[in-house]
Amino acid sequence: MHQDGLHVEGVALADVAARFGTPCYVYSRAALTAAYAAYRDALQAHGLADRSLICYAVKANSNLAILNVFARLGAGFDIVSGGELARVLAAGGAADKIVFSGVGKSRAEMRAALEAGIHCFNVESASELDQLSEVAGAVGRRAPVSLRVNPDVDAKTHPYISTGLKTAKFGVAFGDAFELYRRAAALPHIAVKGIDCHIGSQLLDPAPAAEAADKVLALVDRLAAAGIALEHIDLGGGMGIQYHADEPAPAASDYLAPMLEKLAARREKLVFEPGRSLVGNAGLLLTRVEVLKSGAEKHFAVVDAAMNDLMRPALYDAWHDIVRVGACPPAKRNPGQTESDTATGTAAGTPMSYEIVGPVCESGDFLGHDRQLALKEGDLLAILSAGAYGMSMASNYNTRPRAAEVMIDGDAVHLIRRREEIPQLFALESLLP
Ligand code: LLP
Secondary structure, three states: OOEOOOEEOOEEHHHHHHHHOOOEEEEEHHHHHHHHHHHHHHHHHOOOHHHEEEEEEHHHOOOHHHHHHHHHOOOEEEEOOHHHHHHHHHOOOOHHHEEEOOOOOOHHHHHHHHHHOOOEEEEOOHHHHHHHHHHHHHHOOOEEEEEEEEOOOOOOOOHHHEOOOOOOOOOEEHHHHHHHHHHHHHOOOEEEEEEEOOOEOOEOOOHHHHHHHHHHHHHHHHHHHOOOOOOEEEOOOOEOOOOEOOEOOOOHHHHHHHHHHHHOOOOOEEEEOOOHHHHHHHEEEEEEEEEEEEOOOOEEEEEOOOOOOOOHHHHHOOOOOEEEOOOOOHHHOOOOOOHHHHOOOOOOOOEEEEEEEOOOOOOOOEEEEEEEEEOOOOOEEEEOOOOOOOHHHOOOHHHOOOOEEEEEEOOEEEEEEOOOOHHHHOOOOOOOO
């Protein structure tokens, strides 16, 4: 995200906090648009844009306004549940640009997707293929299918988000795929359309994805020789982003080039499923320092966001840069006030190493370790690169209402999700009679 510690696009973060409170997710429409354009331009550079479908992976951030921004840009969507299907349709996404991934689709989800008329099911097992054929028969349709193959390639990322090794639950074992395609081609209610592969997330080295593509293309050719011609190749998502100021991520064009070079001379249509790379750097989590306290060994800044709002640090030990939102825009400054006086009404504290933690009752509830910051109680902090897998993984743990979400578009501020209210959190529960 382009932000200078003060603004997202034309809007001061201090103003966002004053209007909508904290914790609050803040997204930049311009950054979403730029990330999508970078992906599309990389395809264009290899002459592939016209036969490619960029299916945004909804799980990364499923807010309707974000889905709608991508739908308006012409994107398709990669979904993993009936809930995500409903969201995409509610956001104006085109059903025939949806691919449906996931190892455990229910029959109800299959039916809903068939009735909506999605582009393709990414099938991950022989049993799923049989179940899908049965459901398709019952609703009188043929289900468009890709097999998700597991190429046994090490994505060299965090083990929890590495999906392409043969020990993973994902996909059809590479050695079984050819036979399963033959079976699929013979099923009356299945239309074999493509092949799919996704080896993991937050990949910074392009080599594993290129290696997986090689394996997939060899299988496509072998299938063609056996009379099973595929219309499209889906190479999944996974491109990593920059989380740390000192650890840059490759540009989309550089990351994708080794893979795209292999595809340029072919005839199949292409599908991609990027999630994080389209939204991650387009969002931040705005939070306020509630309490500063010093333990026997460490200094703590207790903020009003917690692991329930942003789970990535607790779950993956993930790093997000954290900056102090130190100043109001000059126009809002009273005469005589200095920049560092304005945001919080107090000057910055003394720089020291802080543990940035939330109010949740777990030692795993941290947002950043050992952050060198000059803080006062009441300060606003921005937790950067939180647009992907932030709000979409948020929970109500400790009966904490989920944060508000705001989209900045130039000078305009749009509330795209109201902060939850406490009565809503137990509205579905009942007392015993
Ligand atoms: N396609 C499939 C089948 C996937 O499973 C995923 C992500 C994607 C596409 C999108 O991958 P991306 O482009 O975002 O890397 N919660 C974790 C990430 C989990 C990724 C799950 N699958 C995190 O916060 O790092």
